[in-house]
Amino acid sequence: MKAVVGVRPSPHRLIDEGGTARPYRWHASIVDRVALEAALRTAETVVAVGIGGKPAKECVRTALTTGADRGIHVSFDPIEETVAEKYAAVLARVAAREDPDVLYVGEFSPLMDVEVAGLAAETLDWPSTTRITAIGADEVLADDEFGANEVAVQRKLDVGRQEVLGVELPAVLGIDSGFANPRRASLETAVSGRRAEIETIPLEDVVPGESRFSMSVGAATIERVVPNERWGRGEPPRGGTVEERIYRMLGRGTAEGQTTGEVVDAPPEEAAERVVEYLRENNLL
Template sequence: MNALVAVRPEPHRVVDADGNAEPYRYQLSIDDRVALEAALGVADEVTAVGIGGNAAQRCVRSALERGADSGTHVTFEPIEGIAGEKYATVLARVVGREAPEAVFIGEASSLDGPEVAGLAAAKLDWPSATQVTELGRESLDVTVETDFGDDELAVQRKLAIGRQEAVVVSLPAVFGVDSGFTNPDRASMATLIAGRRATIETVELADVAPRESRFSMSVGNATVEQVTPNERWGRGRPPRTGTVEERIYRMLGRGSGESGGAGERIDAPPEEAAERVVAFLRQNDLL
């Protein structure tokens, strides 16, 4: 079985024995390390896919050093973070190019959240299993007596605290791997050296998803139907009608300048002013 694993960066910080903290560095997400371990346990060939800038490329390299057979980097420079639905869109496009039989995604990644697995499955029109805790008939805590072929995979998944179920999923499929699936181990020295020497395929974002840009990847599926300009100073077009004084008042949000303000000034002591306001509200059934 050929598998594809999404590898994403998340901030890590090292604190030494003296309590001194180093600046944050983006490294391969721990949850995606777990997903990589899950894929390596059941697949014959694993491709790691990173989407984003230099941090994503470093994640692909880390996956190669941990045993992935090949790596692909969809490169672009994000403005800030990447919206979950856009990440899933590009990932689905890469899946179309690579044609794997399974996609493994860490569900608890802090970068894109747990929705990526479901969104990617929906875009691919593939079945999916989330919160996966075991893979393969031999690994399950229960016995699966149903016969199934090479195009199906037995999965154990978490339902709630203390409750799990076993299902058989038809391939190709997307698997959202639970963070408790395993504790990722360090790779052997030979695997580490091979991963550092491996070549990463670099693909431009425009070649994978021509309609996406670094802006849409960060903003997500946002649409603007109608824009109403605010004519206050610095928040829209300045007024072009009226006298200079009227324009200044309107730019400052103070009305036309004739009344000097948007409300009514009460020239009275605080107690009397409060009584007049209460009487006005009661008179107009507002209190």
């Protein structure tokens, strides 16, 4: 079985004398190291994927020194932390290129939550399940039979309750942080991982159209904003009730009260002249 696992950086924080927590260094997130452990236990080939800048590449290196067979770094210079939906989309596209049997995702990361597994599965159009605590017919607590193209998983429901499922492959599996303790690699594996080459792919080669800016924004709605000329060219109103001042700032009222405007009952040329005259008198032109 071939597996792809995402590895994300997480800040290791140091508390200074003033009690302020400051970023000290970045290292592979513990939840992704648990997901990597799940991959190493269940797959013959493990591909670790890091998405971002230098800290993400270092996470791939950590995965290689732990036992991953290959490492891929999707490279770009982040503005801020990558939002979950963008990370999931890039991870899914890399997984599609690798054609694995399973995509493993660590859950409840400090920077991203459980939705990454679902978003990646939606992009790939694969089945998914989360909160997995055991994988494989020999590990789950059941005697059920599973299909040739299914993997048996045990997942947490709530305190003291778990269920066993057969998930058809290929699939996205979200690994619970209590799955297992990450392994300590042998010296030979660690040295080999340090020497291994990491394949670097520019972000635009994976998701054309994305940029270092868009990766930190996520879904956004842009609205056209028109400045209010009446307020913008003078001081905000100071008198009257709050409601009256709001109406006047929006250009919907006067010092005497609220109004919805004045109807100019005149031919177009005359009406235009009166509007221009009003604007000049109120210093709006």
